[in-house]
Amino acid sequence: MHALRTALATVALALLALAPAGLQAQGQPAVAGGAGLESLVIVSGGTRHAFQVEVMRTPDQRAKGLMFRNYMPADRGMLFDFAASEPVAMWMQNTYISLDMLFIRADGTIARIAERTEPLSMLTIPSGEPVLSVLEINGGVSKQLGIKPGDKVEHALFKR
Secondary structure (H helix, E strand, O other), X not given: OHHHHHHHHHHHHHHHHHOOOOEOOOOOEOOHHHOOOEEEEEEXXXXXXXXXXXXXXXXXXXHHOOOOOOOOOOOEEEEEEEEEEEOOEEOOOOOOOOEEEEEEOOOOEEXXXXXXXXXXXXXXXXXXXXXXXXXXXXXXXXXXXXXXXXXXXXXXXXXX
16 A cells, blocks of 8 residues: 555656646646745835735746746736846736736836736837836736836835
8 A cells, every 4th residue: 555655646746747837736826946925015005015926036037937827816926126227128928817017116116017918929018218127916906906107116126
């Protein structure tokens, strides 16, 4: 019986290893690259909106982003750290869920929001000005929470 359990466990681990990157067995997103979640708050109209975010700091992490994921919890997001303020452009290639993209200046203020981006699109979405970071949250959440350009984002990234 012990040998059978060991064999079944080995098969289960092998199948999990073959699953698409970024997905767990139940179809829930795994945290990219083993990175932990970090707290982030958006202050809008005196209201504080809390999120848990994965922070993409390396070129490889930024290139993959939320690609190949089918789901993201409502209170989650992905923060792209570009390490320096510069004009950036994002796209939705291989991204299955609609996102709101918040382009954020070095001081933590939101410069621009691209709402409800089109899944799987290869069109580029420009920042419109130099930004330090981009926050991706589920499509429609910005409007639902009343988040707008000029609102403040609180995260360690903006305290450099």
